[in-house]
Amino acid sequence: MSAKSPDNRSQEPSNKKGENYEESRQNAARQVIETYVEDLEKFKRTLSTAIDGRLGTIPGPLFNKRWAQLLKGSMKFNIIVANYDILEHPKLQEELSRLAFLVQHPALSLRSRINHDRRVAALEAPSTHEAEALFAPIPHPLQEKIVVEGFDHRYLKAERIVYPTLETLDKFASKWTSKTYLAPYSSFIGPSMTGKSRLLKELSRHICVVYICIRPENSPECPPQSQYAASVLLDSNCATLKTQYEHLLLAILHTVADYFSAQESGTREERLDQWIDYSFPKANQTGDPPFWADVRTKMNKISKSAPLTATEKAAQLSEALTRMHDSTSFIEQSNLRLLLGIDEASGLLQSAGSSSYSSFFSIFRSALRMIPSQSSKFFAVLADTNSRVSNFHHHPLHDPIQENGEEMPKDLHWHELQSPFRLLSYGAPLWRTYADVAKKRGLSDNDIVQGLTQHALEKLLCVNGKSVPAASLTDLQAFALLGTTIQPRLNGASEVSADLVASHAAQCISIDSKLVLRSEYLSQFTLSSAANQYLASDEARLIRCVQALTSLMRKGMIDKGDAGELVGRIILLRAMQETMRRTQLAADADTDSAELAMPFGHSVRLADFLQTLTGWGEKQLKSELRSIATKDKKKLLSEVQT
Template sequence: MVQEAKSELERFLKLHAQHGNAEKLFYHLEKAAGSEKVHQHNEELYSLFDFKHADSRRQGVVTVSWDLFTTGSISLEALIKMLRLKADGQKIKTLIQRAHFVRFPERHASELTEAEMLAQLGLSSTSAKQIVDASPKIDWSTEIIQQGFDAEYQGHDLIVIPTLETLRRYAGQWREDAYEAPYTSIISPTMSGKTRLLKELAKHVCVVYICLRKAGSTGQPPRSDLARHFIPEKGQLNMIQHYSHLLIAILKTVYDFFKRPDISTKSLEDQLSEWFDYSFQIKSTSKVEFNTKVEYKLNNLKTASSSELNLTYNDIRLGDLPTRNKLATAVSDVDEIMESEKHGNLKVLLAIDEASNLIDHTDRRLHIPYFSLFRQALSTIPSSMGFFSVFTDTTSRVANLNPTLDRDPSSRFHGRGVDLFAPIYKISTLDVFVPKDKPSSWNDLLSPERLFSYGCPFYLLYFKGARKIKPKGAVQTTAMIAQAKLLFKTQSASPGVLSSPQCFAILGSIIQTRLSLHAPINSELIASHAAHCMFIDSERNDCQRLSPTVCLCICS
């Protein structure tokens, strides 16, 4: 850990050699945004400037130009000219985002346009918009993606049942004197079927599904309407109390639904089907009644708490007793209304999709991510109540969602359990669509339909859907999506400007390069470059990955 931090600082100092007091700037950025964000900053700039292969003269030009641009002393056009950069839309975006990060690390650039970031930097946005708008974009079909959520599920007994058994076991093991909180994370690469797995789990257990996708994103599934309460635009004075109230409101809504006479008398299968239709927003149609009831109960809780006694600082950082008691009552009521004969020891599964967005936002008073505060609220839920939660994501690092103790900034507030439930990563969706019969010829082996059947299930489903709508462009569009997911960018890049993770991502399916288990690049390949997680050690420091074959076949 110490060596990693030292190496990150050294790289930062080289890139920012002309910035005044660069070491102080490094620690300021690390404190404001976290070490993972600084690592990402270094990685992207090293790749963009090809800094590793630049001679001392070139490095000098880069550092001077970069200092002038980040301070607003030269325009974007001048920077491009000084560095002799090609007018590449992806590079322009990266330059603007990195400069904005240096100046405003506490702000969330992902929620801003390039023009807005340049305006905050005090620079013109005209040329940037022209370059970015001219960049090729993938023509995704939301309709095809959503059809994939309804396709016949493959490998139910191999994927869903083991996952369900693990979650049930975890729910039974939860004790506040042993574990940090009743949660785990599902670790799997993009397009591997994590959301679809949650949908299948909803046939066996009451799943409360919330997608925290960024506002304005066109990705699928869409951002849940309740996401704005998980990541409020303006941070609450007491975020732990806010999250506790949100959990209470959700649990009370679950209780009201399953208590209804027309629901309670039905079979478990029918109850869960009704609940899915009522609350699970996997398509664009909002679940209005569910959202309205949760928000109504949440507002009532906030109104009632505002008249209570003033909270101490310990209440704010640990949670106040009255709110903890209300949460305990809410989960107890749900446990009682759901018959054990029907629901077993796992009765409610809170599923948070795109969970890394909780990490991107930080409480300014306590200086820890919203994720840690939400987990603190979860930790007050009593054991043996049939409640558990699961977090899924694709682009954050493994350590972000299930951090080791030495990387967890909120652990200093805990005087109770310290163990974490092991993450779930053995999700056997890889190659589920590969035909059982051997190819009859070379043409059969190299046919698009067979190639797209390898790797993640998404690609074959999308290809089949695209072929019905636009046959001539089906192969190209699906291949562009695969390439974008492989390289974690929407444009192709020449070998000279590829980052190390991108190189490993491209070559991985052929050479399956063995890296040291504790190498940070393993986590990055899983998080952002379509590699599958095959093993994670108990301390979450080491992981082993496997690169699927589909992407190389498509992109070669």
């Protein structure tokens, strides 16, 4: 909820190291700008000189004109290349795309290595949102099918995730008043594959959720774009967007009321299951669900009506809300009946038009403000990986979607205790859901574990099926690997935290009243196993991670007082990796599930670990443990696992 009052804001103490980070970030940004200016002038001088076999020179005014057209996207890259007379000079073309890409997408240009062709594709994309979508990882075909099926899978541990979320949303809806808040909405922020979309669907088994997804139209991700809703919300050609958004809200309210009013009586569960079938996207379904055809019909009818005064608009909205109240009386939530859930909501941050200084969201928010505060039973949620949606509000909605585990049964054997399919029940629900669906599709247990581990690594590194050598690891990729293994904490580095949440599987922990975002890597066996396996396979990777950690510490993003503890954790991590390497059992498609273990995510004998850590033999270990009774010492070194 977009709170203005201090009692609804997370409070955090002032932090000088956070200020140091901000200063270092500004210095880094200044250095990038200075380098860009120098490189651009050098490139400009190169084009103005008849060298490298080029026929003519490019005068300054022509260079400036074409450069501006390239940045605005009003002229294709290949035409600019021809105008600059560099058709036969691929290195100059690459420098041109690099400089333009740095201006248009500074975060992307610094965060990863992107080749010339991909830079050009981004420069020619219709919008920033669609350009950034080009760099989102593309799921493996099999993974994509399993993820799609997982959207309809039984929800795991609803009592730990769904019910607390419902309680919080109900409380937020009851507090909505335009005197205190900007609009009746809040947001779900978290990395991809943590269940934001799936949570919205599960909430619809308890209240009426109108689900909208505004991801790019051609995105391979699931769920697909809600085509009609996206065409209304992201209509850059509409001169009266606020009115259009008001009409959309009215059309949604009346369509919901019509549906439930015409519905036959039944239990709440039965009626809301029918609602999900009517309004939510389905696997292998093309086009929008039937709900949106009915909304379109209502919208067309409302749009053709005569313009209304503000008082008439308020009365019209009040009537629509009343109809919605009456038709959903079977829903038991006291303050919330209808939740508008907008997935991939950062699409609303785009400019509403070439001549507009407002984003789609700022206009949509003004339409939401029309919802009356007196028991409207309406609320909206914006879900995204991108923490820029944190600007939508000043209050974290709820704790991260975690803790999907079970109480540990008694008398478990070590093999059972560390069974991959037991460990997958902890952390984000995706992992166990993926495993269950993959089993139904006939994949072997080993293939499931290996596939999930690879998928987890791709999420951490924000890559798609590509091997990342040690020398190519960015600071953010290195921090993601360490985050899931030794868990260093960032200190006030809000923008770095935002990037980690958006692209490297970190969890958003809180957003304070100054919009400072905190992120952490909470314990998840799948992510830890993937990071461990990657780091253990080449010590140069861990060395690169330590270098990145040192760099972040020098910039004030990690408290120097933590250095000693982090060094200790790295030593223990490396010793454990080496011990696991020696004791890891080979596995293939025929390996019995009882013998499987998470790759570099299984326990080892304490004696083996201590020998790796100290370099001592078993005899010297026994000698060093002389204060322990002989019987206990023997049991400790022969039976205890760590």
